[in-house]
Amino acid sequence: MSRDYQAEHRARADDLGLRQTSIGSCPRRLAGKRHVLGECWCESRLNDHGRRYRRTRDDKPIVMWEPYDAYGRDLTEVISAAEADGLRVHISGASPWNPGGTFCIAFIPQSGGPDAA
Numbered sequence: 490m491s492r493d494y495q496a497e498h499r500a501r502a503d504d505l506g507l508r509q510t511s512i513g514s515c516p517r518r519l520a521g522k523r524h525v526l527g528e529c530w531c532e533s534r535l536n537d538h539g540r541r542y543r544r545t546r547d548d549k550p551i552v553m554w555e556p557y558d559a560y561g562r563d564l565t566e567v568i569s570a571a572e573a574d575g576l577r578v579h580i581s582g583a584s585p586w587n588p589g590g591t592f593c594i595a596f597i598p599q600s601g602g603p604d605a606a
């Protein structure tokens with residue numbers, strides 16, 4: 490019997506207080522902006538295992554990417570673009586996809602407040 494990686498991922502995200510709501514991974518939508526096919530910064534190589542969630546503690550929507558690694562330049566580009574679109578960025582090692590192998594980049598709407606990450 491093959492492992493259901495998607496189900497395991499959702500279960501680990503649940504444990505971290507994140508309920509997956511879609512596989513939409515464009516953070517710009519959190520800021521009410523459009524995804525622009527072929528030009529959007531969400532097409533970064535850092536967008537691996539991108540999913541949209543709601544945090545169970547406050548029901549805030551967030552988008553989380555879970556890459557295996559990152560070059561500083563890619564991170565800088567993504568963080569600058571996200572902030573320019575009015576999103577906050579939080580980076581954490583608590584990654585539900587492959588714990589210990591990936592890290593997560595969370596994009597949070599500004600309205601989430603300073604302690605929302």
Ligand SMILES: [Zn+2]
Nearest residue numbers: 515524529531
């Ligand atoms: Zn996009």
